[in-house]
Amino acid sequence: MAADVRLLDSPFDPAAELTAFSSAHESAGGIASFLGQVRGGEGVEALELRHFGPLTLPGMKQLAESVQSRWPVIALLIIHRTGVMHPGDPIVMVSAAARHRRDAFAAAEFAMDHLKSESWFWKREKSGGEWRWIEPREQDFADLSRWG
Amino acid sequence: MAQLLFLGRLEDLAGASGMQVPLAGAASLEAVIGQLPAQLAAALGEPRIRLAINGELVGACREAGALMIADGDELAFLPPVSGG
Numbered sequence: 001m002a003a004d005v006r007l008l009d010s011p012f013d014p015a016a017e018l019t020a021f022s023s024a025h026e027s028a029g030g031i032a033s034f035l036g037q038v039r040g041g042e043g044v045e046a047l048e049l050r051h052f053g054p055l056t057l058p059g060m061k062q063l064a065e066s067v068q069s070r071w072p073v074i075a076l077l078i079i080h081r082t083g084v085m086h087p088g089d090p091i092v093m094v095s096a097a098a099r100h101r102r103d104a105f106a107a108a109e110f111a112m113d114h115l116k117s118e119s120w121f122w123k124r125e126k127s128g129g130e131w132r133w134i135e136p137r138e139q140d141f142a143d144l145s146r147w148g
Numbered sequence: 149m150a151q152l153l154f155l156g157r158l159e160d161l162a163g164a165s166g167m168q169v170p171l172a173g174a175a176s177l178e179a180v181i182g183q184l185p186a187q188l189a190a191a192l193g194e195p196r197i198r199l200a201i202n203g204e205l206v207g208a209c210r211e212a213g214a215l216m217i218a219d220g221d222e223l224a225f226l227p228p229v230s231g232g
Contacts (some may be wrong), residue, residue, distance in 0.1 A: 051226055052155055054203025122156030123230045133157035134230045 003076045007057045009083045014093050017079060021095050027074045028097035034112050040087030046126040049091070050086045056082075056120040063114050071107040073098045078111060080119070082110035095106040110147055117144045150180060152218050153224040156195070161188050171219050180211035180223070192225055200224040 003025045005023075014035050023033055051057075064076050066081040085091060092115060096107035117140040124133045150171050162184075177199070181189050181213055191197070192209050199209040202222050206212050209225060217223065222227040 050155060052153075052200070052226065054224075055205060055226075056201060117229075119229060120226070121229055122227065124156075133160065136228045136230045 004069060005060050005064050005078045007051065007060065008079060008081050012079055012090060014090050017077065017093060018095060025097040029099050030101035030104040031095055031097045032108040033095040034108050036091060036092040038077045038085045038087045038089045038091060042129045043050050044125050046084055046085060046086050049082045050122045050125050052120050063111060067107050067111050070110065071098065071103045073092050073103060073107045076107065077145045113143045113147065137144045149219065151222045153222065155224065156227040158225050158227055160189060161191050171217065172210050174216045176213060177215045177217055180217050196228045197226060198226040
């Protein structure tokens, strides 16, 4: 089964990605997809994600393997941005294709919870013209603990 | 020389995303960190800072003080992640 895992330093088009993904996996009865984008309206002018080459993409690929070992997914797509983004820009996209919807939902949610709390990214936000590093959120660890 | 990389907020403390430090032969990690400004050295000793040497994750930086660092090694200091 195929996993497409990408780390991008330039924008991507989630609608085009989903179209390509769904047409490539017609045996899937369900595709669950999550898109994370830069939250606007709170004075945030820009967001930057940094990564560490030797760990970040290899870690994302390990996560994909872990998803595939837990659920019978037909295909998995994980796309994550690095670099500077602005409100409304896509940051992360996870799509899981499975024969039945429950597996697709669970696989996509598991992947997102682990991406948020365990992947090798560091985030800073620019507001009022100043950059500020963002500390990990306790909620992200709580989300992770659900999976045991 | 060893190449030091500072991720996340450590970059602000270090004033740069990376720096080179001279090595007289091999030196312990503790000795390498001891050459850094006190505030930065203290931050690297915080419990949740992890260390990767030449791209391989070693573990908690504060527990790796006795590790020997060789000429040409790349040390990446990794604070808690805040991704996605």
